[in-house]
Amino acid sequence: MSSIKSLLKIQDLSKEDVSAIFNSATEFKKNRQNPTRFPLKAQSWGLIFSKSSTRTRVSFEVAVRELGGAPMFLNAQDIQLGRGEPIKDTARVLGRMIHGAIIRTYAQTDVLDFAKYSQIPTVNALTDEEHPCQILTDIFTFEEKRGSIKGKTVAFIGDAACNVPRSWVFAAELLGFHLHLAAPKGYQSTVQNSHTQFFTSPQEAAKGAHLLYTDVWVSMGMESEAAVREKAFQGYQLNHELLKLASPEALVMHCLPAYRGKEITEALLEERSQEIFDQAENRLHLQKGILDWIVS
Numbered sequence: 137m138s139s140i141k142s143l144l145k146i147q148d149l150s151k152e153d154v155s156a157i158f159n160s161a162t163e164f165k166k167n168r169q170n171p172t173r174f175p176l177k178a179q180s181w182g183l184i185f186s187k188s189s190t191r192t193r194v195s196f197e198v199a200v201r202e203l204g205g206a207p208m209f210l211n212a213q214d215i216q217l218g219r220g221e222p223i224k225d226t227a228r229v230l231g232r233m234i235h236g237a238i239i240r241t242y243a244q245t246d247v248l249d250f251a252k253y254s255q256i257p258t259v260n261a262l263t264d265e266e267h268p269c270q271i272l273t274d275i276f277t278f279e280e281k282r283g284s285i286k287g288k289t290v291a292f293i294g295d296a297a298c299n300v301p302r303s304w305v306f307a308a309e310l311l312g313f314h315l316h317l318a319a320p321k322g323y324q325s326t327v328q329n330s331h332t333q334f335f336t337s338p339q340e341a342a343k344g345a346h347l348l349y350t351d352v353w354v355s356m357g358m359e360s361e362a363a364v365r366e367k368a369f370q371g372y373q374l375n376h377e378l379l380k381l382a383s384p385e386a387l388v389m390h391c392l393p394a395y396r397g398k399e400i401t402e403a404l405l406e407e408r409s410q411e412i413f414d415q416a417e418n419r420l421h422l423q424k425g426i427l428d429w430i431v432s
């Protein structure tokens with residue numbers, strides 16, 4: 137077993153790890169204007185991205201820089217990886233040059249292989265299976281506004297089979313909250329545990345929820361299915377009617393980017409823009425928490 141820390145999936149984290157990440161994120165958020173610690177001082181971190189990104193890319197680039205390190209963005213298409221160099225060779229080269237890697241790609245096995253062959257700390261910045269940094273931010277944001285998520289109910293409405301809800305499933309077990317997943321037949325989660333409940337009715341799933349959450353109907357890599365999916369997901373939308381069924385204190389979140397009129401209405405997104413963009417801002421603070429935890 138290597139002692140090098142990585143964040144490859146939620147299932148690798150303990151409750152203590154999550155607390156350490158949240159505490160560190162809180163500290164860096166509070167001290168952003170007057171930072172006192174630079175845990176990545178003199179380090180170079182590579183961001184290797186095979187898919188588009190605004191929030192994850194910018195938050196990690198800024199986080200690495202503000203923690204004293206130098207970020208290097210590598211579009212996977214621009215390096216030899218894009219011409220077919222195997223991930224294990226790329227990993228062994230970069231592992232001898234940089235101090236850590238943040239990877240956004242398709243196959244989960246690619247981030248696992250990169251970590252294994254590079255022997256440097258590796259962060260999963262989204263794969264087809266998981267988006268751990270996003271879910272940590274979401275829970276951090278919930279807890280900032282409402283206190284502990286333990287025992288609360290999160291309702292996810294939409295494509296329950298994609299990366300974001302999959303990470304929610306594992307987080308529910310780890311942190312002891314209830315997760316309702318509402319999706320049409322064929323788009324239910326393929327992972328499950330005693331903390332998750334599947335619904336086909338968004339209304340049933342939203343009842344009494346403390347957090348209503350959604351993600352795009354068409355994830356990156358699924359573009360060829362767009363027309364079929366838009367038909368299948370009709371009705372699986374966050375809107376004011378659904379919000380009425382949730383707890384009166386319910387928060388509304390979206391990992392973004394949002395497609396108004398599809399998975400969320402323009403009216404609900406704008407009405408709840410404060411919490412949704414607080415959530416987006418927290419990506420930056422959380423990335424710092426993750427990086428600090430990884431190198432500590």
Ligand code: CP
Pocket residue numbers: 188189190191192193262270391392393
């Ligand atoms: N939520 C999220 O990961 O956004 P980006 O795709 O812009 O990074």
Ligand code: NVA
Pocket residue numbers: 298299300351352354355356391392393
């Ligand atoms: N499920 C979405 C998340 C985007 C942040 C996707 O994979 O495209």
